[in-house]
Amino acid sequence: MEFNKTLIKGKLIKRYKRFFTDIKLSKKVVIAHCPNTGSMKGLLDVGNKVFLSKNNDPKRKLKYTLEIIKVKKNLVGVNTHFANKIAYHGLSNNLIDELKDNDSIKPEVFFNKETRFDFLIKKNKKKIFVEVKNVTLFRDEKIAEFPDAITSRGSKHLKTLIDAIKKGYKTYILFLIQIERVKNFKIAKDIDREYYNNYLLAKKAGVNFLAYRCKINSKEIKIEKKIKIIDE
DSSP states (O other), X not given: OBXXXXXXXXXXXXXXXXXXXXXXXSSOEEEEEOOOOSOOTTOOOTTOEEEEEEOOOTTOSOOEEEEEEEETTEEEEOOGGGHHHHHHHHHHTTOSGGGOSOSEEEEEEESSSSOEEEEEEEETTEEEEEEEEEEOEEEETTEEEEOSSOOHHHHHHHHHHHHHHHTTOEEEEEEEEOBSSOOEEEEOXXXXXXXXXXXXXXXXXXXXXXXXXXXXXXXXXXXXXXXXXXXX
């Protein structure tokens, strides 16, 4: 996923009302849209270096969008709207070893009346659901974690993927790690014990779990490599 224009460097002052951030640029302070409604735990220290995109569309109230935050010397992609675009690029370009050479990739497909998953893949007459989870939490410099807050929606997805297996689908959760240099991934069971328990149930039922780290810079974000999932 490439950025249309070179990103603008700044420093974080604060995030507020979930959707707004005050950013200090070289000669002024601007309000930037925050395209991440999650907790962003561990990312919001005052003075953190950030990278913004700018859009001069006259219909937009906020011209700037927060795209990347630098934390502990690691760049972190925080625009959750890009997660599925990055995943789609990875699937289309065979960057995910377990999901290569697909016959078709269809985004946003309903499994039932209540739940849709991010992708339905068809490969060798098999139907595969893939749900993408964006990961930005790392309390240890080498370990990415999910979730960064309690996620009842995430637990619901795990349970529904189990139902999909019973109906003949193959299922995957792709933890898309928008954090540089981390080596491993784990479920943050101290943050959401219920999600961790459902993760174990889903794993036992046959849901496949993948963790792929992204390459991040001011020009692009794309899937770089698979990293190990640690069960504790």
